[in-house]
Each structure stands twice: as C-alpha cells, then as structure tokens.
Amino acid sequence: MMTMQTGEGMDREGGDMLNKKIAIVLLAASLITLAWAQAIHALTEGSAPALSAPFPTDPDFKPRLGTYYYGFEFNSMNIGSASISIVKEGELYRMHVNARTNSKIDYVYKIRYKGNNLTDMDPLSPKVTQISQTVKSKEKDLVIRFSGDGSIQTTEKESEPGEPDDSDLRRIHPDRYTVDPFSATYLARGYDWKVGSEEVFDVYTGKKRYELRLKCTEKTLVDMGGYRRAAWVIVPVARNLDPAKKPQAQKKPADVRIYLSADDFKDVLRIEASHAIGTFLVRLDRFEPGETLTRP
Secondary structure: OOOOOOOOOOOHHHHHHHHHHHOHHHHHHHHOOEHHHHHHHOOOOOOOOOOOOOOOOOOOOOOOOEEEEEEEEEOOEEEEEEEEEEEEEOOEEEEEEEEEEOHHHHHHHOEEEEEEEEEEEOOEEEEEEEEEEEEOOEEEEEEEEEOOOOOEEEEEEEEEOOEEEEEEEEEEOOOOOEEOHHHHHHHHHOOOOOOOOEEEEEEEOOOOEEEEEEEEEEEEEEEOOOOEEEEEEEEEEEEEOOOOOOOOOOOOOOEEEEEEEOOOOOOEEEEEEEEOOEEEEEEEEEEEEOOOEOOO
16 A cells, blocks of 8 residues: 655654644644543553542633634644634533644545534533544544433444444443533633642543543743743643553653643643654634624
8 A cells, every 4th residue: 555655754653643633632622622532542541640629710710702723733844724613602602623634634644523512611511512523534423412410421423435334322420520522621721720730630532531630830931923922831641541441550641731821811822742753733823702692
C-alpha cells in the first residue's frame, strides 16, 4: 500500500496519532479541550489522586455566548480548523462543535467532526451529547444520555463501505459524579484557578470512564497576534477507570498544556501537546459574540 507523506512526514502512524491530537481541540472547546474526551485519550494512565468537590469553585462563572474559531497546527504546519458555538436555550446551554482537517491533510487522513451538547449549569449537569465523526471512510455516530437516576446510556453506530454496520448500546451506573467531555469543559472553566491548585472529576466518553486531574502550574502571557492575554496554564492527567483494565504502573503522561484566560471569561486560548512524532497546537484565532436563543 502506498503511503503518502507531507510536511514533517505524515505517514499512516502519524495520521493515527494526529487523529488523537486533533480531538484535543474538542476537549478544548470550552476547554475547548477537543473536546476533553479525545484529549483524555491522549493521556497516559496514572495513579489515583483524592477527589475534590465536583462542582466549580467559581459559582458566578457562566460561559460567554458566541463562536470561538480555532486553528490546528502540527509541527508548525496548518492542518485544520474548528468552530465552537455556545448558545443559551432557556436555562440550558447548547454547545456546537465542528472540526475538520484541511484539503492538504485530507489526502492523507481526512477527518470531519460534529458535536452537539445540552447542559444545565445550575447545578452543572449534562443532559445529552451527540457526536458524528468521519475518519477517512469510517463513520461513527455516538449519543450519550444522562438520566435523572444517575445512569448514563450510550448508543453507538459505526459504518464503513463494504462492511456491515456495527451498533452498540451501553448503560452504566457510576458511583461518583460523572460528566461527558463537553460538559467537562464547562466544569474545568468554572474553577477558581490559582497556581498550585488541583481539581479532579470523572469523565465518561461514551465508551470509557476516566478520572481526570487538572493542575494549575503557572500564570503566563499568551501572544494573541498583536496583543497579549494573561492565562492560567493547566496540565491534565487522566486515569482509566475501566474495571476490565489491569492496574498499570504510573507512566509519564503526554505533555499537554492548556492555556485558560485569567479573566472572567476563562477562554481556551491555546493547547499544546508534544509527542514523539511532533508537536500539536490549537490556537484561538477569534471570537464572535452571540445571543441567547428563545425556545419556540
């Protein structure tokens, strides 16, 4: 099979890693956090820290309404873009995420991603998350529903040309406060960050559950292209809570750094992820304010 390369040598292995890194943006969204879910997948399992309070320590935080536009880079090469829109529908917040590789990367590893989430902010509780993604010719649709009794139901469907469709239905009953990757971004942005502070909570991706620890390591300035914004540097570490997994020794996690604006907005300004194959960067290009939607 012929392998295409571009820039810094984007082969099939690099494409697989690129897929994981691109998803970081989705976590980043509101964090933006590709997305959190995929960022979590990019992290290595470690030992369990003590859990802190599951709810934000800044009760006044509310995500600002509008659309964030992000660019992706891999080893300084532009590889794609994403938009994350947040609107208010009554007392609920809806997040729309669209991410894609650009035309050059499409020749090697075409990715299209759409996400939709509905979350109540008072208290923070996710309602439903829908994700549709296409990686090359393989399509996957995922729906995560949170019930009032604490259970979480997931329906997943995968399809690929020439192959039979694969469907799966899962239901879990977590014994601790658990959010989906999109709601996790609201939660992470809602903390009152200070250098040295740590927050821990559980995240369910629809297939796996993780304990996610976030640590604020420093306060710095981020170049926004003509001006600078103060930012908290947040370092995430995840531990797989899947009971089917055997305990693993703590390993050095992927080097991921998330830059949250040190102001009332707590915007995701930048995400950096370093790996053996190179450096992945998510950068905020611009923000367009939006308005509250009125339900019909």
